[in-house]
Amino acid sequence: xxxxxxxxxxxxxxxxxxxxxxxxxxxxxxxxxxxxxxxxxxxxxxxxxxxxxxxxxxxxxxxxxxxxxxxxxxxxxxxxxxxxxxxxxxxxxxxxxxxxxxxxxxxxxxxxxxxxxxxxxxxxxxxxxxxxxxxxxxxxxxxxxxxxxxxxxxxxxxxxxxxxxxxxxxxxxxxxxxxxxxxxxxxxxxxxxxxxxxxxxxxxxxxxxxxxxxxxxxxxxxxxxxxxxxxxxxxxxxxxxxxxxxxxxxxxxxxxxxxxxxxxxxxxxxxxxxxxxxxxxxxxxxxxxxxxxxxxxxxxxxxxxxxxxxxxxxxxxxxxxxxxxxxxxxxxxxxxxxxxxxxxxxxxxxxxxxxxxxxxxxxxxxxxxxxxxxxxxxxxxxxxxxxxxxxxxxxxxxxxxxxxxxxxxxxxxxxxxxxxxxxxxxxxxxxxxxxxxxxxxxxxxxxxxxxxxxxxxxxxxxxxxxxxxxxxxxxxxxxxxxxxxxxxxxxxxxxxxxxxxxxxxxxxxxxxxxxxxxxxxxxxxxxxxxxxxxxxxxxxxxxxxxxxxxxxxxxxxxxxxxxxxxxxxxxxxxxxxxxxxxxxxxxxxxxxxxxxxxxxxxxxxxxxxxxxxxxxxxxxxxxxxxxxxxxxxxxxxxxxxxxxxxxxxxxxxxxxxxxxxxxxxxxxxxxxxxxxxxxxxx
Ligand code: IVH
Numbered sequence: 018x019x020x021x022x023x024x025x026x027x028x029x030x031x032x033x034x035x036x037x038x039x040x041x042x043x044x045x046x047x048x049x050x051x052x053x054x055x056x057x058x059x060x061x062x063x064x065x066x067x068x069x070x071x072x073x074x075x076x077x078x079x080x081x082x083x084x085x086x087x088x089x090x091x092x093x094x095x096x097x098x099x100x101x102x103x104x105x106x107x108x109x110x111x112x113x114x115x116x117x118x119x120x121x122x123x124x125x126x127x128x129x130x131x132x133x134x135x136x137x138x139x140x141x142x143x144x145x146x147x148x149x150x151x152x153x154x155x156x157x158x159x160x161x162x163x164x165x166x167x168x169x170x171x172x173x174x175x176x177x178x179x180x181x182x183x184x185x186x187x188x189x190x191x192x193x194x195x196x197x198x199x200x201x202x203x204x205x206x207x208x209x210x211x212x213x214x215x216x217x218x219x220x221x222x223x224x225x226x227x228x229x230x231x232x233x234x235x236x237x238x239x240x241x242x243x244x245x246x247x248x249x250x251x252x253x254x255x256x257x258x259x260x261x262x263x264x265x266x267x268x269x270x271x272x273x274x275x276x277x278x279x280x281x282x283x284x285x286x287x288x289x290x291x292x293x294x295x296x297x298x299x300x301x302x303x304x305x306x307x308x309x310x311x312x313x314x315x316x317x318x319x320x321x322x323x324x325x326x327x328x329x330x331x332x333x334x335x336x337x338x339x340x341x342x343x344x345x346x347x348x349x350x351x352x353x354x355x356x357x358x359x360x361x362x363x364x365x366x367x368x369x370x371x372x373x374x375x376x377x378x379x380x381x382x383x384x385x386x387x388x389x390x391x392x393x394x395x396x397x398x399x400x401x402x403x404x405x406x407x408x409x410x411x412x413x414x415x416x417x418x419x420x421x422x423x424x425x426x427x428x429x430x431x432x433x434x435x436x437x438x439x440x441x442x443x444x445x446x447x448x449x450x451x452x453x454x455x456x457x458x459x460x461x462x463x464x465x466x467x468x469x470x471x472x473x474x475x476x477x478x479x480x481x482x483x484x485x486x487x488x489x490x491x492x493x494x495x496x497x498x499x500x501x502x503x504x505x506x507x508x509x510x511x512x513x514x515x516x517x518x519x520x521x522x523x524x525x526x527x528x529x530x531x532x533x534x535x536x537x538x539x540x541x542x543x544x545x546x547x548x549x550x551x552x553x554x555x556x557x558x559x560x561x562x563x564x565x566x567x568x569x570x571x572x573x574x575x576x577x578x579x580x581x582x583x584x585x586x587x588x589x590x591x592x593x594x595x596x597x598x599x600x601x602x603x604x605x606x607x608x609x610x611x612x613x614x615x616x617x618x619x620x621x622x623x624x625x626x627x628x629x630x631x632x633x634x635x636x637x638x639x640x641x642x643x644x645x646x647x648x649x650x651x652x653x654x655x656x657x658x659x660x661x662x663x664x665x666x667x668x669x670x671x672x673x674x675x676x677x678x679x680x681x682x683x684x685x686x687x688x689x690x691x692x693x694x695x696x697x698x699x
Pocket of ligand 1: 105106107108139142144145197198250331336
């Protein structure tokens with residue numbers, strides 16, 4: 018291997034120069050322009066690679082290396098502020114081993130073997146700020162900038178409600194610099210993007226970019242209109258007395274009127290830190306704001322002082338990061354999936370990537386409008402986001418990584434499954450296959466829906482089995498399911514005689530059902546569980562529903578002209594009527610009733626005529642339990658919020674539905690209020 022005059026291999030010198038150039042470029046995009054091109058996790062990886070190279074070949078380290086600096090230079094439009102004390106960064110831990118290393122370094126340096134007390138708090142995913150108070154008056158607000166100087170954003174921070182302008186407390190030091198994070202809560206972000214989308218404006222990629230963009234406004238009235246929160250996490254330069262612990266400082270900041278995290282804890286020893294980390298990782302989706310890890314700080318200020326700093330970070334603190342929710346990968350291909358109603362969805366086939374704790378190889382691109390909005394092509398490198406249990410999303414294209422041979426995404430003219438022409442309906446983003454039940458894909462989806470839990474609930478008939486049954490032409494339409502014998506089923510992949518017999522028994526059992534379930538199982542467009550229930554209650558029999566006109570149908574609460582039309586069209590089709598007859602002939606049955614009698618029954622219930630929406634996560638009740646209770650009281654439970662909604666029950670993590678409810682001025686309850694409300698009705 019060739020050696021250079023610096024004593025490092027030529028490859029290392031070249032890679033080091035390349036990393037410095039890339040990190041400077043991305044740091045500028047991130048800090049200066051609020052337009053990050055690569056996910057944080059990718060930046061962290063490049064950064065660590067450079068750190069390792071510099072550690073192995075110390076001659077490669079220069080004073081201007083990104084590892085020796087904290088951020089980028091300041092923007093020219095805002096005036097510059099020199100921090101009295103530098104605003105440093107934090108070292109990262111990505112594993113338990115990293116955390117154990119952190120504890121060991123502290124113990125070795127302090128020459129102690131006792132367990133150390135740590136203050137634990139969320140690592141907010143926002144923008145670091147410094148607020149300077151003189152004699153209790155807010156005199157300056159600044160961004161972190163490059164750590165030693167930032168931008169003067171005093172006018173902007175003054176518009177943020179959670180930042181106190183005066184501190185009226187005798188114990189406030191004469192000069193006090195408070196540091197913290199400004200972020201945009203998830204619900205505020207959803208609302209802002211909803212509004213932007215309605216106006217055809219560009220939406221923000223994530224709450225952090227939205228917060229950064231909102232702060233870096235030369236017109237403070239724009240900042241004022243944005244839902245920003247500041248959470249205080251430490252002090253900087255102080256002239257005056259302070260408590261002896263970090264937790265004591267946070268307590269005081271809270272007393273003086275700052276927002277401090279309710280999630281903060283003090284624990285002893287690194288094992289307890291790891292427990293807190295696990296606990297918060299579970300809580301993360303339910304929090305009202307984004308966090309990307311946990312910060313652990315030695316609680317004693319005396320020990321902090323003894324430990325001191327290394328170049329860019331304190332030795333007494335560490336950020337233990339959660340697995341990244343955003344990662345970069347390549348779109349290898351785009352395929353088109355056909356759903357139950359014929360909707361054709363483009364699905365990106367990805368180079369597999371580990372994101373949000375799982376390996377992801379597919380992401381939906383939703384529809385043509387979404388492809389246009391993203392400007393995505395096959396071959397592009399994209400940012401994939403997977404938060405909580407949410408399906409992976411493509412959030413942005415990394416424009417600089419577009420290869421010369423990228424290919425535009427063309428929607429098929431013919432259905433990829435049955436070759437029927439595809440049609441685009443006016444006013445709808447979706448493109449549909451016109452093949453109906455001729456289309457194998459639609460048939461498979463229709464059968465999967467028919468046997469699903471909320472429909473006829475056939476135990477043991479999973480998606481893979483349905484696919485085999487259709488592919489092997491054993492089932493053409495739903496009624497054929499009831500002709501399946503144990504012998505035929507035993508011949509299928511991964512089907513022993515016992516499972517086959519169980520499935521035949523489950524099918525037999527599913528024949529005794531209810532009208533709402535049966536109606537739902539037919540898969541009429543826009544007829545979900547609630548609408549099926551309402552139709553069944555109103556008409557009492559399948560024959561009356563099949564004969565109902567648009568006007569008759571619209572007499573049912575919550576059935577509008579669109580749903581009414583879909584119902585009429587469904588029953589007009591001879592093949593659908595034939596499918597129902599075949600099911601009844603196979604023995605599928607349900608009790609039917611007189612419509613009038615049922616009407617009287619529902620009218621008598623305490624929540625008759627009221628529509629509820631459940632959103633966010635519930636902690637005491639499950640969603641299904643809450644729904645059942647509401648239905649039993651005569652209420653309707655809908656999946657979407659509209660002016661016709663009577664009440665929204667919102668748990669932690671509620672997003673756009675809560676926003677819409679607030680916009681429409683609807684009644685909103687949290688879970689505790691909801692439980693109380695139910696108790697009062699009973
Ligand atoms: S303490 C010297 N506490 O993380 C220690 N930082 O790389 C200074 N951050 O941009 C930071 N939540 O703004 C601290 N609870 C928290 C934090 C936190 C988020 C940010 C901070 C900085 C980055 C550190």
